[in-house]
Amino acid sequence: MHSYSTRQRKVLLAYLSQHPDELLSARQIADALADKNISLSAVYRNLAQLETEEKVRRSSKSGTREVYYQYLDAEGCKGALHMSCIKCGKTFHMADGNAALLAKLLAQSEQFILDTTDTILYGTCSDCKGK
Template sequence: MNSHYNTKQRKILIDCFENMDKKHFRASDVLEYLEKENSNIGKSTVYRQLENMVSEGILNKYIIDINTPACFEYEGKSRHEDMLFHLKCEKCGKLIHLHCHEIDDFQKHLYTNHHFKLNPKRTVFYGICEECEKKNK
C-alpha cells in the first residue's frame, strides 16, 4: 500500500473531487475539470493518484462492464457504512445510489438459502432510469 503524502497535486485532486458537480466521475471528468482550472497535473499522474486513493479508501472504484471506463466516487470526510447499492441506466449510462432497506430481505435470503454474501459497494442493478423511461413514452 502506498504511503499517504500531502503533495500539492494530491490537494488539487481532492479539491477537484469536492468541487465537481458529479457524485460519480471518470478519470476523463477529472482531466477535463483540471484543464478548465488550468492545472498542470499530467494524465499519468491523475491515473496513478486515482488508483492510490482507491487503495487508501479515499475513492471507491466501480467497474460496470468492459465497455465502460471505470467510475469513481469520492468518499470525502464521511464514508458509507450503510448498505449502498447502485442502479445503472442502460440507456444514458447514469449511475444512481440506491439506499433501500427493502433489499435487506433479499440479502438475508441469499445468505441463508444460497450461502452467498453480497458486497453492496460492488453490486450494480441494470435497467432504465425514470428520465429515459419518460423519453420512451
C-alpha cells in the same frame, strides 16, 4: 515536488467529494480539473493511489473497456448499495431498507452474502426508462 503532488491530491479529493454518486472516467476528471493545472497522468497516478487506500473504486461498464472511478470516502456512501444507469451513467444509492432486504433475501434463499460496499447494480433509471 512533494507539495505539488499533495496539492494535486487535495484538488482531486475536493472534486471527488463533490461528486460522490457519480462514476467518472479519468478523462472526465482531468477535463473538469484542467483549469487547476492537473494533467491526465497526474489524475491517473492519484486515482491509483486512492484506489490502493480504498478511497475510490474502479469499475467498468459492461460492453465497454472504459474504466470509471467512484469516490467511496464520502460519509453518505459508506455501506450503500449503488445503482447505475446504463444509458445516462448516473449512479445513486438504493434506499437502506431495500438494500438490507435484498441482502437478507440473498442470504436466506441463495446462501449468498452480498457485499453492499463493493456492488453496483446496472439498469435503467426512471428518467431514461421513457426515452
